[in-house]
Amino acid sequence: MKLVIGDKNYSSWSMRPWLLMRQAGISFDEISVELGEASTPARILQYSPSCKVPCLITDEGQSVWESLAISETLAERFPELALWPRDPAARAHARSVASEMHGGFGELRSAMWMNIRAKWPGANATPGALADIARIDAIWSECVARYGGPFLFGASFTIADAMYAPVVMRFNTYAPKLSEAASAYARHITALPAVREWIESALRETHRLDKYETPQ
Known part of the structure; x- marks a missing residue:
C-alpha cells in the first residue's frame, strides 16, 4: 500500500x-x-x-x-x-470520541494550527480554543481513568489515539494548561517511537508555509 x-x-x-x-x-x-x-x-x-x-x-x-x-x-x-477496542461498549466510546475529534474543535484548529518546529507558549489562546482544550482534557482524563491507560482505551494504541495525536503536537507547541492526567497522556504519546520518528522528520523538513510560521 x-x-x-x-x-x-x-x-x-x-x-x-x-x-x-x-x-x-x-x-x-x-x-x-x-x-x-x-x-x-x-x-x-x-x-x-x-x-x-x-x-x-x-x-x-x-x-x-x-x-x-x-x-x-x-x-x-x-x-x-484490533485498531478499535475489541469490547463493544469501549469500541462505541472510542468511535464517539474519534468522531468528535474528526468533526469538532474548530476553534482549536483555526487558532492553534500544527507547527511541530515552533514553540509558542500561551499564543493564540482564544476563548473558543480554550473551551476546546478543556473538552479534550476531559475526554482524555475520563478515558484514561475508565480504561486504565496509558492509552485512551487501555494498554493498546487505537484509532482514537491516532486521531488525537496531532492535538498533542499542538499542545507541545502552544503549551496550554492541562490537568495532570491529560499532561501524562500527552507525554506518553510524544514519547512513542513512531511519534518521535514523525517529529524528527518534521524537524528536518526545510519547506515553509509562511502563514503557519507566525502566531497571532
Whole structure:
C-alpha cells in the first residue's frame, strides 16, 4: 500500500493514518507532497480525487481519502490488529470520541494550527480554543481513568489515539494548561517511537508555509 501525505510539520490529518499504520506495524510506502505550492494540487490529484491529503492507495489500486475513512478501511483489512477496542461498549466510546475529534474543535484548529518546529507558549489562546482544550482534557482524563491507560482505551494504541495525536503536537507547541492526567497522556504519546520518528522528520523538513510560521 501507499500513503500520500503532506508536510509532517504542518499536516495534522496526514499524521493520523501514518501514525496508526506505523504503530500497528502495517507496511506501506510513503509519498510526500509539499503543501501550498503551485504544483501541489496536480500532484495530489494523481492519487486523491478530493485533492486533499492523506490518501491511501490499496494493494488493488483503490484510493481511500480522508483520515477516518482510511482508519476504518485499515480496521476492516487487519481485524487481528484490533485498531478499535475489541469490547463493544469501549469500541462505541472510542468511535464517539474519534468522531468528535474528526468533526469538532474548530476553534482549536483555526487558532492553534500544527507547527511541530515552533514553540509558542500561551499564543493564540482564544476563548473558543480554550473551551476546546478543556473538552479534550476531559475526554482524555475520563478515558484514561475508565480504561486504565496509558492509552485512551487501555494498554493498546487505537484509532482514537491516532486521531488525537496531532492535538498533542499542538499542545507541545502552544503549551496550554492541562490537568495532570491529560499532561501524562500527552507525554506518553510524544514519547512513542513512531511519534518521535514523525517529529524528527518534521524537524528536518526545510519547506515553509509562511502563514503557519507566525502566531497571532
